[in-house]
Amino acid sequence: AQSVTQLGSHVSVSEGALVLLRCNYSSSVPPYLFWYVQYPNQGLQLLLKYTSAATLVKGINGFEAEFKKSETSFHLTKPSAHMSDAAEYFCAVINTGGFKTIFGAGTRLFVKA
Amino acid sequence: EAGVAQSPRYKIIEKRQSVAFWCNPISGHATLYWYQQILGQGPKLLIQFQNNGVVDDSQLPKDRFSAERLKGVDSTLKIQPAKLEDSAVYLCASSSIRGGTEAFFGQGTRLTVV
Numbered sequence: 001a002q003s004v005t006q007l008g009s010h011v012s013v014s015e016g017a018l019v020l021l022r023c024n025y026s027s028s029v030p031p032y033l034f035w036y037v038q039y040p041n042q043g044l045q046l047l048l049k050y051t052s053a054a055t056l057v058k059g060i061n062g063f064e065a066e067f068k069k070s071e072t073s074f075h076l077t078k079p080s081a082h083m084s085d086a087a088e089y090f091c092a093v094i095n096t097g098g099f100k101t102i103f104g105a106g107t108r109l110f111v112k113a
Numbered sequence: 114e115a116g117v118a119q120s121p122r123y124k125i126i127e128k129r130q131s132v133a134f135w136c137n138p139i140s141g142h143a144t145l146y147w148y149q150q151i152l153g154q155g156p157k158l159l160i161q162f163q164n165n166g167v168v169d170d171s172q173l174p175k176d177r178f179s180a181e182r183l184k185g186v187d188s189t190l191k192i193q194p195a196k197l198e199d200s201a202v203y204l205c206a207s208s209s210i211r212g213g214t215e216a217f218f219g220q221g222t223r224l225t226v227v
Contacts, residue, residue, distance in 0.1 A: 036218075041220075042220055042221075043206075043218035043219050043221050044156070044206075045218070046215045046217075049215055090155055100161060101206075102158070103148075103156045104155050105154055106153075106154070
């Protein structure tokens with residue numbers, strides 16, 4: 001069964017600093033992986049997705065993630081944090097040929113001025 | 114294109130009452146999901162429809178929760194009777210029939226059971 005583990009329920013960075021949110025997955029087949037962002041009182045919005053093409057995936061708002069099969073990881077990064085990046089971030093997995101999206105527990109990102 | 118629509122946005126009910134949520138997915142999306150998101154947790158899949166058939170309802174508390182998707186479009190999720198632990202945000206999402214595509218989410222319904 002597919003699953004994702006997000007390391008760190010809370011991450012705090014200073015404005016302008018590097019953002020690194022960690023995600024490890026478990027899947028017996030090549031996975032499709034996603035990062036979603038959720039702002040307060042909003043639904044989830046897709047940031048980026050990996051679908052077995054390029055291992056480095058670029059998303060919206062300057063975020064990117066790298067798929068590393070050897071490490072079963074799909075960490076999310078952004079070179080320079082902005083105050084507007086403060087939100088909850090969810091890593092998710094869906095198995096190839098399946099339709100079920102499974103979410104991690106989420107990481108709340110705080111950005112300090 | 115219009116997004117996933119949900120209503121109501123907020124609902125407060127007393128325990129043992131019933132409540133229903135409505136979802137209209139993106140036009141043409143065959144797959145519809147209902148997720149429960151308890152405060153501080155990731156979304157948990159309650160039920161998944163493919164057109165109007167149920168694909169996965171393994172985590173749906175069937176003694177009190179029910180869901181239907183009439184004609185493969187709109188869907189309703191009902192809770193009867195509600196318990197305090199049902200307080201959560203209920204998210205509806207849809208995706209196209211192609212495997213591996215992302216889900217598009219509505220804004221959710223925040224349910225408070227008092």
